[in-house]
Amino acid sequence: MKEVFKLxxxxxxxxxxxxxxxxxxxxxxxxxEVDASGCAIPFIFAVERDGGKISRFDTRIFDMRHPRAAAxxxxxxxxxxxxxxxxxxxxxxxxxxxxxVSYLEACYSTTGIRRFDAxxxxxxxxxxxxxxxxxxxxxxxxxxxDGAGMAVKLDWKGWRIGFDLGASDRKVAVVKDGKLALxxxxxxxxxxxxxxxxxxxTNIQYHYDAINWIxxxxxxxxxxxxxxxxVEAIGGSSxxxxxxxxxxxxxxxxxxxxxxRFDAEAAPIFKEIAKQWGVPLRLENDGDVxxxxxxxxxxxxxxxxxxxxxxLAGGYVDENMMVKGWMNELAFAPVDYNPNAxxxxxxxxxxxxxxxFSQQAVARLIYAAGIExxxxxxxxxxxxxxxxxxxxxxxxxxxxxxxxxIGVYLGYTIAHYADFYKPIKHxxxxxxxxxxxxxxxxxxxxxxxxxxxxxxxxxxxxYEPDEREKRHGQAAAAxxxxxx
Numbered sequence: 001m002k003e004v005f006k007l008x009x010x011x012x013x014x015x016x017x018x019x020x021x022x023x024x025x026x027x028x029x030x031x032x033e034v035d036a037s038g039c040a041i042p043f044i045f046a047v048e049r050d051g052g053k054i055s056r057f058d059t060r061i062f063d064m065r066h067p068r069a070a071a072x073x074x075x076x077x078x079x080x081x082x083x084x085x086x087x088x089x090x091x092x093x094x095x096x097x098x099x100x101v102s103y104l105e106a107c108y109s110t111t112g113i114r115r116f117d118a119x120x121x122x123x124x125x126x127x128x129x130x131x132x133x134x135x136x137x138x139x140x141x142x143x144x145x146d147g148a149g150m151a152v153k154l155d156w157k158g159w160r161i162g163f164d165l166g167a168s169d170r171k172v173a174v175v176k177d178g179k180l181a182l183x184x185x186x187x188x189x190x191x192x193x194x195x196x197x198x199x200x201x202t203n204i205q206y207h208y209d210a211i212n213w214i215x216x217x218x219x220x221x222x223x224x225x226x227x228x229x230x231v232e233a234i235g236g237s238s239x240x241x242x243x244x245x246x247x248x249x250x251x252x253x254x255x256x257x258x259x260x261r262f263d264a265e266a267a268p269i270f271k272e273i274a275k276q277w278g279v280p281l282r283l284e285n286d287g288d289v290x291x292x293x294x295x296x297x298x299x300x301x302x303x304x305x306x307x308x309x310x311x312l313a314g315g316y317v318d319e320n321m322m323v324k325g326w327m328n329e330l331a332f333a334p335v336d337y338n339p340n341a342x343x344x345x346x347x348x349x350x351x352x353x354x355x356x357f358s359q360q361a362v363a364r365l366i367y368a369a370g371i372e373x374x375x376x377x378x379x380x381x382x383x384x385x386x387x388x389x390x391x392x393x394x395x396x397x398x399x400x401x402x403x404x405x406i407g408v409y410l411g412y413t414i415a416h417y418a419d420f421y422k423p424i425k426h427x428x429x430x431x432x433x434x435x436x437x438x439x440x441x442x443x444x445x446x447x448x449x450x451x452x453x454x455x456x457x458x459x460x461x462x463y464e465p466d467e468r469e470k471r472h473g474q475a476a477a478a479x480x481x482x483x484x
Contacts, residue, residue, distance in 0.1 A: 004070045004071050004073075004074065005026065005030065005071045005073075005074035005075060005337075006026065006029060006030070006033075006071070007021040007026050007337050007338070008021065008022070008025035008026045008029050009021065009025075010022050010025060010408070010412060010449075010453075011452070011453055012408050012411070012412075012445075012448070012449050012452070012453065013408070014404070014405040014408040014409060015401045015404050015405055015408075016365050016368040016369055016401050016402065016404075016405040017365075017368065017405055017409075019338045019340065019341075020336055020338060020341075020408075020409065020412075021336060021337040021338040022335075022336070022337070022412035022413070022415075022416060023078065023082075023334055023335065023336070023337050023416050024412055024413075024415045024416035024419060024454075025412070026337050027075070027079075027416075027419065028419075030071060030075055031059070031060065033068065034060055034061060034062055035060075037062060037066055037068065039062055039063040039065070039066040040060045040061070040062070040063070041060060041061060041062070041063050041096070041097070042058065042059075042060055042095065042096070042138060043058075043059050043060060043061045043072075043076060043094070043095065043096040043100070044056065044057070044058050044059075044094065044095040044096065044135070044138060044141045045057045045058075045059075045079070045080060045083055045092060045093075045094055046092070046093040046094075046135075046141045046142045046143075046144075047083055047084065047087045047088075047089035047091075047092050048089055048090065048091040048092070048093070048142070049087060049088045049089045049090065049126065049243075049325075049327075050126060050243045050244055051244070052145070053145060053146055053325060054142045054143070054144055054145045054146070055083075055086075055087040055089070055144055055146060055324075055326065056141070056142075056143070056144040057079070057083055057420070059079065061075065061076065061096065061097075061100075064097045064099065064100075072097075072100060073100065073103055076096070076100055076103075076104065077103075077104065077107060077114075078334050078337065080092065080104060081114065081117065081333070081334055081349070082333045082334055082420060083420070084117055084121055085117075085327065085328075085329045085330065085331075085332045085333040086326055086327070086328060086330070086333060086420055086421075087326045087327060088121060088125065088126075088241070088243075088326060088327030088329070089121060089126075090121055090122050090125070090126035090128045090129075090130055090131065091128070091130075091131040091133065092104075092130075092131070092132050092133065093133045093134075093135050093140075093141055093142055094132065094133065094134060094135060094141075095134075095135040095136070095137065095138050095140065095141045098134055101132060101133075101134040102134075104132050105132040108130050108132055114349075116346075116347045116348060116349070117130075117332075117347065117349075118130040120249070120347075124248065124249060125241055125243060125248045125249060126243060126248075146324055146325060146326075154178050154296065154321070154480055155178055156177070156178055156232075156233075156480065156484065157177050157178075158176070158177070158230075158232040158233075159174070159175075159176050159181070159222050159226075159229050159230065159231055159232055160174075160175045160176070160231065160232055160233045160234065160235065160479040160480075160482070161173070161174060161175070161215055161218040161219070161231055161233075161234045161235075161479060162175050162234075162235050162236065162475040162476050162477065162478035162479030162480075162481075163211070163214060163215065163218075163234070163235075163236045163237075163475055163478060164236065164237045164238070164286060164289065164474045164475045164478060165198075165211070165236065165237070165238040165239065165252060165286075166238075166239060166286070167198070167199060167239060167251060167252065167310065168195065168196070168197070169193040169194060169195055169196065170193065170194050170196055170210065170211070170214050171191075171192070171193045171194075171474065171475040172190065172191070172192060172193075172194075172214040172215065172217065172218050172475055173188065173190065173191040173218070173475035173476040173478075173479065174188070174189040174190040174191070174218050174221050174222055175476050175479035175480075176189075178480065179476075180476040181222075189221050189222070189225060190217065190218055190221035191475065191476065192217075194213075194214055196210050198210070198252045198253070198255075199251055199252060199254050199255060200255050201255045201256075202255045202256065202257075204253075204256055204265040204266055204269065207252070207253065207266070207269060208269060208272070208273070211269075211273060212273065212276070215234065215273075215277070218231075219231055231277065231279055232279060232484065233279050233280045233281070233282075233479070233482035233484050234273075234274070234277060234279060234280070234281040234282075234479075234482065235281070235282050235283075235284075235478040235479045235480060235481035235482050236270070236281070236282075236283045236284075236478050236481075237283070237284055237285065237286040237288070237289035237290075237474060237475075237477075237478045238250065238252065238283060238285070238286055239251065239252060239285075239286050239313065240252060240253075240285065241285070241327060241329065242270075242283050242284070242285060245270050245271060245274075245281070245282065245283050246267045246268060246270070246271065247262075247266050247267045247268075247269060247270070248267070250266075253266040253269075270283050279482075280482040280483070280484050281482065282481040282482040282483070283481075284323055284325075284478070284481055285313075285315065285327065285328065285329075286307070286313055286315070286474070287305055287306075287307060287313040287314045287315030287328050287330075288305070288315035288316065288317070288323050288324075288326075288328060289315065289323075289474050289477055289478050289481070290305040290307055290313070290315050290428065290430060290474055291303045291304065291305030291315035291316055291317045291323075291428060292315070292317050292321075292323060292477045292478075292480070292481075293465070293469065293473035293474045293476070293477035294317075294426065294428035294463050294465065294473075295317040295321050295426075296321075296473075296477055296480070297463075297465060297469055297473065298426060298463060300321075300425065300426070301317050301318055301319045301320055301321040301322070301425075302317070302318060302319040302423045302424055302425035302426065303316070303317045303424075303425070303426045303427075303428060303463070304316050304414075304417060304421055304424050304426070304427050304428070305317075305427075305428045305430070306330070306357065306427065306428070306429050306430070306431075307429075307430045307431045308357045308358055308359075308361075308429065308430070308431035308432070308433035308434055309358060309359065309431040309432055309433070310358060310359055310360075310381065310382070311331045311354045311358045311360070312330055312331040312353040312354050312356075312357040312358050313328075313330070313331070313431075314328040314329070314330035314331075314353075315328050316328055316421050319423055319425075323481075330353045330417075331352065331353050331354040331358070332344065332346075332347050332349070332352045332353065332354065333352060333353055334349075334351050334352055334353075335351060335352065335353050335356050335357075335409065335413045335416065336350070336351030336356065336409075337351060338350075338351060341355070342355040342364055353413075356406070356409045356413070357406065357409065357410065357413070357433065358431075358433060359381035359382060359384070359385045359432065359433060360381060361406060361409075361433070362381070362384065362385045362388055362402060362406075362433060363378070363381045363384045363385070365401075365402045365405055365406070366384060366388065366402070368405075369398040369399070369401050369402050370398055371387075371388070371391070371396075371398050371399070373387055382432070385432060385433065388402055388438070389435070389436050389438060392436065392437050392438045393436070393437065399438065400438075400441065402438070403438035403439075403441040403442050403445075404441060404445055406433070406442050406445075407441055407442040407443070407444065407445025407446050407448075407449075408445055408446075408449060410429075410442055410443075410445070410446035410449075411445060411446040411447070411448065411449025411450050411453075412449060412453075414427060414446060414450065414457070414460065415449075415450065415453070415454045415457055418454075418457055418460075424457075424460055425460065425461060426460070426461045426462075426463045427460055427461070427462050427463065428462075428463045428464075428465065429442075429443065429462065429464075430465070443462055443464075446462070447462060
């Protein structure tokens with residue numbers, strides 16, 4: 001079969017996945033060929049999300065009269081897919097050949113190959129129909145305007161509460177004057193995690209009470225120190241997709257169905273909590289707040305945060321220590337161009353991040369490594385990961401190959417991310433997949449790939465937070481989100 005878009009094999013081959021084809025290599029080879037052709041033309045994406053915020057990505061392709069123009073189709077489809085899951089958006093304005101824009105419009109239609117993405121970002125997230133619009137000239141493409149409201153002020157004064165909501169626990173921290181509040185003995189005034197089980201709950205009152213309870217616990221801790229103190233603001237992070245503080249997609253609220261009831265009860269829950277408390281409340285996705293926590297600890301921006309847990313969470317803080325307001329749902333952004341790569345069961349797309357950097361990735365590679373676990377349900381990903389960690393601790397070479405494979409994936413994928421997130425000075429990698437000896441193998445292999453194949457990125461610093469920050473950093477950082 002003819003290969004129209006050339007897929008480039010990596011020099012460092014993942015031991016359990018020899019057919020892995022990193023997007024960064026194929027994209028750069030394509031663009032080099034475009035530049036060498038003398039027939040390059042601009043192709044510009046402007047992705048609009050809530051509040052008219054716009055993010056842009058400028059690239060180039062073959063003129064449609066060039067013999068290699070057929071390669072344009074795959075390149076622009078994969079690029080737009082990445083941009084939507086990086087930025088989020090319901091309207092895409094594109095300057096480029098009309099036939100390519102029409103192709104993307106067909107992809108994101110009700111019968112197109114990207115209909116899942118169109119529905120997710122259109123009606124489900126932004127409550128608008130997805131639009132692909134052609135801009136005849138470059139000047140017709142809107143300029144980037146991410147909005148100034150995404151800044152994070154770190155020199156605020158007073159008492160605040162920060163929280164982080166995960167699938168199995170709720171973390172809360174008391175913060176004062178921009179830092180985790182400490183007692184005289186150096187211990188936190190309050191920085192705790194409390195177990196909960198939100199996903200199967202069908203009554204929104206459960207969620208409302210459980211979130212309010214941890215906030216009340218924080219307020220009590222503040223009052224115990226200063227009875228006259230007042231909570232000035234609340235900041236939070238949570239797994240899921242949020243638009244202007246409203247819940248749009250979140251597994252924490254999956255029990256609130258059907259969609260009409262979700263929109264009426266779950267979507268405004270944080271607005272209702274803010275109204276009850278009568279103070280500013282700002283919520284961001286957990287990936288961004290993870291990156292923000294790293295940025296605060298480092299005292300520097302340009303931090304890409306990656307959390308490899310039940311899925312892949314991403315976040316980014318720019319060089320000015322600003323949260324951009326992008327969605328950073330990198331679990332569904334392409335990281336492998338091999339057309340026979342694993343297919344994500346939810347989005348039905350191939351080669352996306354969740355299958356390469358999460359418990360799902362480990363479960364997928366178990367079979368390739370020749371490890372059998374007949375006593376563990378194939379869908380019990382956390383238990384399967386725990387078994388691999390046990391085998392790794394015992395020195396099992398099959399388990400080591402799983403971590404080596406993920407490490408190679410990570411090195412090439414960070415280089416891929418660096419073509420979209422600019423600049424990246426630090427990468428913070430967290431999550432159960434990178435705990436223990438196997439996690440160090442992942443990081444070492446990723447660094448090796450960057451050093452040997454992407455020397456311009458070899459200075460990227462892999463930031464590994466200490467246990468104190470892992471426990472307290474994210475909830476404490478969330479308290480800095482409200483702008484008052």
